[in-house]
Amino acid sequence: MRQRDFENRYRDSWAQLEAWLKSDSKSTQASALDLPVVYRELCQQLAVAKERQYTSRLIDHLNKLVTAAHHRVYRQQTLRRKGWLHYLLAGFPQAVRANGRVVLLATALFLLPALVMGIGTYNNDALIYAVMSPGDVLSLESMYDPGNRVLGRERGSDTDLAMFGFYIKNNIGIAFRTFAGGILFGLGSIFFLVFNGLFIGAAFGHITRVGFVSTFYPFVISHGAFELTAIVLAGAAGLLLGRSLVDPGQHRRSVALRLASVEAMKIMYGTFLMLVIAAFLEAFWSSSATTPITIKLGFGALLWLLVFAYFALAGRGDSSHAS
Amino acid sequence: MLDTTYNVETPEGIDLRARAAGPVPRILAFAVDVFYRTLILTALGIGLAFAETAGIGIWLVCSFLLEWFYPVFFEVLRGGQTPGKKAFGLMVVNDNLTPISWGASIVRNLLRFADFLPFAYATGVIAMTLGRHFQRLGDLAAGTLVIYRDEDKVPVALPDTTPLPPPRNFKQQDQLALISLLERHEDLSEARQQELANLLEPVTEKRDSAALEYLRSVGSWLLGGRG
Numbered sequence: 183m184r185q186r187d188f189e190n191r192y193r194d195s196w197a198q199l200e201a202w203l204k205s206d207s208k209s210t211q212a213s214a215l216d217l218p219v220v221y222r223e224l225c226q227q228l229a230v231a232k233e234r235q236y237t238s239r240l241i242d243h244l245n246k247l248v249t250a251a252h253h254r255v256y257r258q259q260t261l262r263r264k265g266w267l268h269y270l271l272a273g274f275p276q277a278v279r280a281n282g283r284v285v286l287l288a289t290a291l292f293l294l295p296a297l298v299m300g301i302g303t304y305n306n307d308a309l310i311y312a313v314m315s316p317g318d319v320l321s322l323e324s325m326y327d328p329g330n331r332v333l334g335r336e337r338g339s340d341t342d343l344a345m346f347g348f349y350i351k352n353n354i355g356i357a358f359r360t361f362a363g364g365i366l367f368g369l370g371s372i373f374f375l376v377f378n379g380l381f382i383g384a385a386f387g388h389i390t391r392v393g394f395v396s397t398f399y400p401f402v403i404s405h406g407a408f409e410l411t412a413i414v415l416a417g418a419a420g421l422l423l424g425r426s427l428v429d430p431g432q433h434r435r436s437v438a439l440r441l442a443s444v445e446a447m448k449i450m451y452g453t454f455l456m457l458v459i460a461a462f463l464e465a466f467w468s469s470s471a472t473t474p475i476t477i478k479l480g481f482g483a484l485l486w487l488l489v490f491a492y493f494a495l496a497g498r499g500d501s502s503h504a505s
Numbered sequence: 506m507l508d509t510t511y512n513v514e515t516p517e518g519i520d521l522r523a524r525a526a527g528p529v530p531r532i533l534a535f536a537v538d539v540f541y542r543t544l545i546l547t548a549l550g551i552g553l554a555f556a557e558t559a560g561i562g563i564w565l566v567c568s569f570l571l572e573w574f575y576p577v578f579f580e581v582l583r584g585g586q587t588p589g590k591k592a593f594g595l596m597v598v599n600d601n602l603t604p605i606s607w608g609a610s611i612v613r614n615l616l617r618f619a620d621f622l623p624f625a626y627a628t629g630v631i632a633m634t635l636g637r638h639f640q641r642l643g644d645l646a647a648g649t650l651v652i653y654r655d656e657d658k659v660p661v662a663l664p665d666t667t668p669l670p671p672p673r674n675f676k677q678q679d680q681l682a683l684i685s686l687l688e689r690h691e692d693l694s695e696a697r698q699q700e701l702a703n704l705l706e707p708v709t710e711k712r713d714s715a716a717l718e719y720l721r722s723v724g725s726w727l728l729g730g731r732g
Binding site for chain 2 (some may be wrong): 184185186189191221222228229232235237238239242245246249252253256286341342343344345346347348350351354355358359360361363364365366370423436439440442443447470
């Protein structure tokens with residue numbers, strides 16, 4: 183068949199498909215078109231056109247149509263079998279447990295430097311200056327000085343919202359970077375975990391040494407349950423990416439990385455949520471100076487317990503284990 | 506072969522073609538997006554200045570969302586195109602040329618930070634240059650690809666001629682060459698077309714405008730026109 187006849191024969195159906203693709207698929211006329219059937223026919227027509235070596239203009243046009251229809255046919259639905267609720271109740275803690283060894287490694291990379299630095303600064307009043315400038319140390323001390331009337335950064339409660347914004351941008355940014363750095367063979371994640379460990383450990387040790395215990399611990403204990411675990415989990419997710427590149431196993435590196443990123447995202451969605459919760463707590467609860475210290479400590483301890491219980495227990499009885 | 510064509514075989518056994526976009530248009534598109542984002546943040550800043558301290562918080566949350574999720578929003582809900590990509594005719598797709606999904610878009614945009622290291626997207630540009638399909642690290646991990654969105658081509662009006670049958674021993678390759686000459690008749694100058702037609706003098710035994718006229722007639726016949 184000559185090209186002109188070929189074009190004349192199918193021109194109408196192509197125009198119809200094109201019109202359908204342009205129109206909103208939800209409109210009434212859309213249902214008139216049986217997309218899979220039209221799409222298969224179109225594929226066949228493209229194959230025929232290529233086989234018969236019709237002009238590149240026609241083949242390009244058909245290729246474009248096929249691509250557009252392909253997009254509609256294979257519009258990927260994220261596999262949300264039971265949706266977000268299922269993810270929160272089971273999927274997230276399951277993903278964390280399934281990668282328990284990496285999570286443990288991330289915890290060690292964070293906790294060991296923190297312990298070393300904490301003990302060091304507690305015993306040696308000069309060590310803090312290894313990670314902070316004298317100005318930063320002063321402002322850290324003034325933040326938690328029991329002589330202050332407000333906790334945390336010096337502020338009244340009208341700035342809670344401003345601080346919430348700050349915690350969101352700053353802390354979640356840190357967690358995202360800790361994760362993203364993992365693709366550099368894990369080095370970025372390791373760096374951020376160790377760096378944050380050193381810094382936070384130094385702050386803990388120094389404040390304890392100076393004796394501002396009664397203001398510092400009630401302030402950090404509640405949101406720390408979410409924030410510190412989330413940073414460690416973001417690091418673990420990053421290490422998953424790094425591991426897939428260093429030791430891809432029986433896959434090609436690109437494939438291993440792809441698989442690892444799917445697994446890592448199962449952890450990252452939950453991490454993001456934990457950091458939002460942490461920002462809420464830090465801005466609106468931890469800073470309140472009116473709540474008695476014992477209540478804050480008790481509530482914070484309860485949160486830690488809840489977080490650990492959640493990761494240890496949630497989704498255990500679930501038979502539809504994803505990984 | 507040194508070209509940017511990207512082929513994917515669909516389950517229907519069709520080879521889909523796309524052209525992968527290189528670093529330069531992508532950097533330009535990114536610059537456009539940065540411009541828009543700055544514009545939005547400035548406008549928000551002015552608007553929220555009246556809300557004082559609370560306004561700072563809202564502004565910070567907005568700037569966080571814009572920094573990490575501005576591309577995700579557009580890539581998933583606007584057919585793979587941020588405003589910058591749209592301006593340069595680019596789009597993001599999964600590497601099987603299906604529309605990008607939420608998960609893939611979030612991964613490629615979270616890993617933007619790693620591509621940025623150590624400064625000015627050096628890692629990303631190096632990864633793009635080394636890879637076959639110009640994928641930065643985020644693209645590799647998410648399994649995505651930035652391609653050119655094909656523009657709609659207006660069908661060319663063929664020159665008006667009476668179709669003539671081709672000479673004997675006219676091979677298929679020759680036919681294809683002839684037809685593409687016909688298709689490009691609006692892009693090439695008349696003189697250049699005659700020059701090309703003259704190359705076929707041994708076959709056509711004609712020169713200049715007569716040769717071109719004859720070739721056009723044959724081309725028209727090959728495309729299915731019959732007198």
